[in-house]
Amino acid sequence: MVSEIIVQLKGVSKYYDDTPALTDVDLYIRKNEFVTLLGPSGCGKTTMLRLIGGFEKPDTGTITFNGQDIGNVPSHKRKVNTVFQRYALFSHLNVFENIAFGLRIKKMKESVIREKVSRMLELVNLQGYEKRDVNSLSGGQQQRVAIARALVNEPDVLLLDEPLAALDLKLRKEMQHELKNMQRQLGITFLFVTHDQEEALSMSDTVVVMKDGEIQQIGTPEMIYNEPVNAFVADFIGESNIVDGIMRQDYLVEFAGNLFECADSGFARDELVDVVIRPEDLALMPPDQAKLKGVVRSVNFLGVHYEMIVEGADGTEWLVHSTLMEPVGTMVGLGLEPMDIHIMKKVRA
Amino acid sequence: MKRLSLTPYVIWMVLFTVVPMLLVLYYAFTVPTEGGTTWSLENFTRFFQPIYLRVFIRSLNLAVISTLICLLLGYPAAMIMAGNAFKRKHVIMLLFVVPMWMNFLLRTYAWLTILERNGFLNSLLTFFSLPRVNILYTNGAVVLGMVYNFLPFMVLPIYSVLSKIDKGVVEAAGDLGANPFQVFIKVILPLSLPGVVSGITMVFMPAMTTFVISRLLGGGQFTLIGNLIEQQFLVVGDWGFGSAISVVMIVVILLSMAVMSFFEGEEKDVALW
Numbered sequence: 001m002v003s004e005i006i007v008q009l010k011g012v013s014k015y016y017d018d019t020p021a022l023t024d025v026d027l028y029i030r031k032n033e034f035v036t037l038l039g040p041s042g043c044g045k046t047t048m049l050r051l052i053g054g055f056e057k058p059d060t061g062t063i064t065f066n067g068q069d070i071g072n073v074p075s076h077k078r079k080v081n082t083v084f085q086r087y088a089l090f091s092h093l094n095v096f097e098n099i100a101f102g103l104r105i106k107k108m109k110e111s112v113i114r115e116k117v118s119r120m121l122e123l124v125n126l127q128g129y130e131k132r133d134v135n136s137l138s139g140g141q142q143q144r145v146a147i148a149r150a151l152v153n154e155p156d157v158l159l160l161d162e163p164l165a166a167l168d169l170k171l172r173k174e175m176q177h178e179l180k181n182m183q184r185q186l187g188i189t190f191l192f193v194t195h196d197q198e199e200a201l202s203m204s205d206t207v208v209v210m211k212d213g214e215i216q217q218i219g220t221p222e223m224i225y226n227e228p229v230n231a232f233v234a235d236f237i238g239e240s241n242i243v244d245g246i247m248r249q250d251y252l253v254e255f256a257g258n259l260f261e262c263a264d265s266g267f268a269r270d271e272l273v274d275v276v277i278r279p280e281d282l283a284l285m286p287p288d289q290a291k292l293k294g295v296v297r298s299v300n301f302l303g304v305h306y307e308m309i310v311e312g313a314d315g316t317e318w319l320v321h322s323t324l325m326e327p328v329g330t331m332v333g334l335g336l337e338p339m340d341i342h343i344m345k346k347v348r349a
Numbered sequence: 350m351k352r353l354s355l356t357p358y359v360i361w362m363v364l365f366t367v368v369p370m371l372l373v374l375y376y377a378f379t380v381p382t383e384g385g386t387t388w389s390l391e392n393f394t395r396f397f398q399p400i401y402l403r404v405f406i407r408s409l410n411l412a413v414i415s416t417l418i419c420l421l422l423g424y425p426a427a428m429i430m431a432g433n434a435f436k437r438k439h440v441i442m443l444l445f446v447v448p449m450w451m452n453f454l455l456r457t458y459a460w461l462t463i464l465e466r467n468g469f470l471n472s473l474l475t476f477f478s479l480p481r482v483n484i485l486y487t488n489g490a491v492v493l494g495m496v497y498n499f500l501p502f503m504v505l506p507i508y509s510v511l512s513k514i515d516k517g518v519v520e521a522a523g524d525l526g527a528n529p530f531q532v533f534i535k536v537i538l539p540l541s542l543p544g545v546v547s548g549i550t551m552v553f554m555p556a557m558t559t560f561v562i563s564r565l566l567g568g569g570q571f572t573l574i575g576n577l578i579e580q581q582f583l584v585v586g587d588w589g590f591g592s593a594i595s596v597v598m599i600v601v602i603l604l605s606m607a608v609m610s611f612f613e614g615e616e617k618d619v620a621l622w
């Protein structure tokens with residue numbers, strides 16, 4: 001079931017005084033899709049939302065909405081609503097009127113407004129706060145008002161700029177669940193920005209990983225996690241061990257002084273590559289059974305598993321996640337399967 | 350410690366605010382008799398005669414008109430200055446502020462020479478073979494003088510509030526479907542109300558009590574209530590009556606401030622006074 005494209009960016013760039021904030025971005029978003037932009041601070045996530053919301057104009061490229069170029073459509077005429085990173089609540093209005101703002105602009109009936117607003121208040125867990133001055137709310141409460149204020153309009157596309165950043169873990173999980181439900185029920189397309197890779201992986205249909213104004217990879221959460229296209233993505237999506245390697249031939253890579261079988265091919269002979277190994281894919285085993293060996297340098301208990309740093313003979317430090325533990329100073333072997341060795345082309349820094 | 354540091358201010362307030370106020374009240378509520386004074390409301394009953402009430406009404410009228418004109422001129426000016434479309438905002442700002450560096454009397458005298466029968470304005474009109482106008486010594490000239498002198502007091506507080514409005518809020522309103530006019534009515538105007546309120550107050554109060562502008566540009570003897578008070582103290586020597594009018598004015602201004610702060614009560618934001 002592939003639905004049609006609702007928002008499309010083609011060759012979009014945006015400069016602030018000659019410094020690029022976005023360069024040559026191509027991205028399409030399908031109806032009802034939950035797309036997440038993920039990337040480090042300053043990589044251009046907010047800029048992308050501002051372009052789609054109509055608060056900035058792209059310097060190059062086109063943005064289409066349902067096939068129509070919206071380059072010259074002002075924000076108030078776009079069927080898009082935004083949850084702003086800095087909330088931007090109306091401080092002269094109370095919670096109820098903040099949420100009702102868009103509905104009043106649309107001149108809806110008072111009874112309809114009441115009903116919709118109170119449903120939203122329930123959704124964001126703020127029943128009874130109708131009359132409250134928005135300035136008197138906590139950061140997390142303000143953030144939830146901002147979500148309600150945008151969501152109540154049931155736009156075709158909702159842009160959410162780190163909408164859960166100010167919430168505590170429990171509320172955050174709840175809201176993630178609620179937002180996902182809302183998105184499915186109302187059939188709204190979500191473009192969601194987050195720093196939090198776990199949030200991105202658990203909520204999205206599609207994840208877009210960005211760096212320095214450029215898209216690194218677009219794919220399903222599974223693809224992004226299991227098949228990162230480069231070391232940056234691998235490192236950003238979950239912790240990884242990234243070491244230099246040499247591709248000796250197809251399905252054979254050399255790193256840490258040993259040859260390993262792997263699942264990748266298509267590289268030049270003796271090409272320098274990044275080898276990425278997830279910490280949970282390294283298994284502790286007796287040293288004489290493993291090619292990789294090292295001494296445990298530190299052990300950290302993280303609840304579900306232990307986090308250990310194992311220093312190899314050549315000085316490489318391996319991050320290992322395991323439910324088992326060996327004390328500091330022990331010599332251990334690290335086993336790994338060919339499937340778990342991810343070979344990536346070197347990115348020029 | 351805290352109390353000690355307050356002392357100079359308390360002394361200042363008592364000497365220059367409380368004592369004069371008490372004196373004004375004393376004069377207002379007493380009349381001289383042979384060999385002393387007695388308590389009386391006579392000064393007040395005198396004020397509520399048609400001849401004086403008419404002066405009062407005219408003052409109120411001119412002050413309200415001047416304040417409104419200042420608001421209508423000042424708000425858009427403040428908006429232009431606060432808007433980021435305009436790069437040279439400090440130039441406009443300077444244009445408003447520079448005249449304030451000059452002496453108030455001098456500024457008003459300047460208008461005298463402009464508006465005179467053979468003044469600058471009429472020379473200009475004759476030069477373009479247009480009919481001459483005589484606006485000096487009319488209410489119009491007084492309003493002009495007030496607007497000219499008090500406009501900065503309207504512009505600056507409104508500008509200061511407008512320039513503090515978060516651009517994000519304006520964007521949010523647009524995002525929610527409000528066109529630029531709706532954004533203004535529903536967001537910018539309400540958020541700028543505190544500035545409007547202090548602007549109105551800062552223009553209305555001096556406009557209501559001025560006697561210099563009305564004497565120079567209005568000509569007549571009892572043009573405004575300010576002139577009436579001045580007259581009682583400096584010419585007639587009836588301190589009791591002069592004080593009584595002052596008390597009435599204080600009450601009027603306090604009332605108008607109460608009305609204003611009622612409007613402002615909904616906002617709890619910055620006020621300039």
Ligand SMILES: Nc1ncnc2c1ncn2[C@@H]1O[C@H](COP(=O)(O)OP(=O)(O)OP(=O)(O)O)[C@@H](O)[C@H]1O
Nearest residue numbers: 016017020021040041042043044045046047048085
């Ligand atoms: N109005 C502006 N003027 C100049 N530079 C800007 C402006 N807005 C953003 N930038 C720059 O553009 C780049 C991208 O900024 P953007 O706000 O899109 O980042 P972001 O990915 O949203 O970061 P964060 O996760 O911290 O919110 C940054 O280097 C930022 O400094």
Ligand SMILES: [Mg+2]
Nearest residue numbers: 045046085161
């Ligand atoms: Mg951002």
